[in-house]
Amino acid sequence: MVAVKPLILALAAGHLAHAQLNTAAKAAGLLYFGTAVDNGDLSDSQYLPNLETDDFGQITPANSMKWQPTEPSQGSYTFSQGDQIASLAKTNNDYLRCHNLVWYNQLPSYITSGSWTNETLIAALKEHINGVVTHWKGQCYAWDVVNEALNEDGTYRQNVFYQHIGEAYIPIAFAAAAAADPNAKLYYNDYNIEYPGAKATGAQNIVKSIQAAGARIDGVGLQAHFIVGQTPSLASQKANMAAFTALGVDVAITELDIRMTLPDTSALQTQQSTDYQTTTTACVQTKGCVGITLWDFTDKHSWVPGTFSGQGDACPWDSNYKKKPAYYGILAGLQSGAGGSTTLTTTTTSTPTTTSSPATTTTTGAGSGTGAAHWGQCGGNGWTGPTTCVSPYTCQVVNPYYSQCL
Numbered sequence: 512m513v514a515v516k517p518l519i520l521a522l523a524a525g526h527l528a529h530a531q532l533n534t535a536a537k538a539a540g541l542l543y544f545g546t547a548v549d550n551g552d553l554s555d556s557q558y559l560p561n562l563e564t565d566d567f568g569q570i571t572p573a574n575s576m577k578w579q580p581t582e583p584s585q586g587s588y589t590f591s592q593g594d595q596i597a598s599l600a601k602t603n604n605d606y607l608r609c610h611n612l613v614w615y616n617q618l619p620s621y622i623t624s625g626s627w628t629n630e631t632l633i634a635a636l637k638e639h640i641n642g643v644v645t646h647w648k649g650q651c652y653a654w655d656v657v658n659e660a661l662n663e664d665g666t667y668r669q670n671v672f673y674q675h676i677g678e679a680y681i682p683i684a685f686a687a688a689a690a691a692d693p694n695a696k697l698y699y700n701d702y703n704i705e706y707p708g709a710k711a712t713g714a715q716n717i718v719k720s721i722q723a724a725g726a727r728i729d730g731v732g733l734q735a736h737f738i739v740g741q742t743p744s745l746a747s748q749k750a751n752m753a754a755f756t757a758l759g760v761d762v763a764i765t766e767l768d769i770r771m772t773l774p775d776t777s778a779l780q781t782q783q784s785t786d787y788q789t790t791t792t793a794c795v796q797t798k799g800c801v802g803i804t805l806w807d808f809t810d811k812h813s814w815v816p817g818t819f820s821g822q823g824d825a826c827p828w829d830s831n832y833k834k835k836p837a838y839y840g841i842l843a844g845l846q847s848g849a850g851g852s853t854t855l856t857t858t859t860t861s862t863p864t865t866t867s868s869p870a871t872t873t874t875t876g877a878g879s880g881t882g883a884a885h886w887g888q889c890g891g892n893g894w895t896g897p898t899t900c901v902s903p904y905t906c907q908v909v910n911p912y913y914s915q916c917l
């Protein structure tokens with residue numbers, strides 16, 4: 512069922528000026544703003560003090576609920592690492608997005624190298640899903656049931672499940688998850704489906720095939736592992752989200768990070784801020800986009816440098832836990848208004864995002880005249896958008912990277 516986004520709550524200007532990300536997300540009608548957390552992150556003494564703030568109201572275990580860590584030998588489960596993240600969510604009253612049940616990666620060798628038949632692999636798949644989902648029953652706001660099942664052209668990725676079960680493995684997995692936890696939202700999750708194209712169409716076909724099989728799917732996770740200067744335009748991201756929600760499912764940004772080729776520069780940081788703002792705005796302005804999750808919030812613990820040689824600095828906090836311009840881009844996006852009450856300048860091309868500054872004219876209830884709208888950005892290091900505000904608001908410096916119309 513599609514989540515109904517409440518109207519934007521009116522917040523006092525003083526409050527919102529200093530709003531943290533989760534506070535601003537909820538004010539915008541989202542359920543949460545969150546981040547992935549890996550168990551190893553927690554041994555860094557600086558990590559928790561930065562996580563346990565009003566910036567975050569949701570966490571996702573980056574690794575510890577996957578198949579290899581939870582069922583390393585068939586029928587033998589290890590939940591302690593996943594429990595650590597689930598208990599952190601409980602302590603902090605955070606939403607917990609559980610990740611993931613069926614993926615071609617991080618599988619134990621008894622799955623990838625086993626001698627399976629159609630029947631035995633279906634049985635092992637159902638057994639795994641039942642074992643893991645039952646263990647965290649009632650604790651997961653959502654489960655990423657199937658992760659990354661598609662090739663770039665929208666066809667099914669060859670993996671052990673597809674090879675032995677065929678495309679039916681996907682509705683079978685969703686039905687098993689629904690049976691084990693009727694209250695968890697069940698998601699299909701993938702990357703490069705954040706803009707219209709063959710892969711996004713493939714993901715929409717997966718939604719339809721699950722529904723046609725009579726199984727339940729509640730949402731689609733748009734991972735959003737992006738590259739600075741190459742993110743899809745606001746119009747493209749909003750149209751894409753709408754194509755999913757038209758099928759009766761929610762969407763969520765589930766793994767957002769925006770990497771760059773190092774060395775980092777101030778120009779790259781400014782563009783990165785714009786890019787974060789664009790994706791955040793797309794979610795805020797889409798009914799049925801329920802929340803945004805970073806794939807870790809600090810460059811210190813990002814997966815990017817270990818995977819993409821020469822790239823990094825993808826997160827809104829740097830390696831010293833200092834907020835980057837990207838943080839303020841997200842904040843501006845969260846304050847951009849649900850349903851488009853403040854609109855960004857948009858382009859119809861999918862890449863790169865070059866114009867995402869607040870509109871120079873405004874809309875009902877947000878002031879009058881020319882200049883940035885109420886809550887909009889009006890200055891900051893590298894800012895090239897409007898520097899004045901619509902009446903009666905004035906441009907106030909929040910920090911060197913961000914001035915806001917208050």
Ligand code: G3I
Pocket residue numbers: 549551573574616617658734766814
């Ligand atoms: O925990 C072991 C440790 O005991 C061992 O000493 C060490 C040696 O390499 O490996 C550790 O496991 C690593 C694990 O992360 C925990 O840090 C694995 O090698 C490493 O491959 C694994 O990488 C994870 C990756 O998924 C696996 O493909 C990343 O942390 C994780 O961020 C990443 O997350 C995925 C999402 O699940 C799906 N979408 C893409 C996203 C990024 O790749």
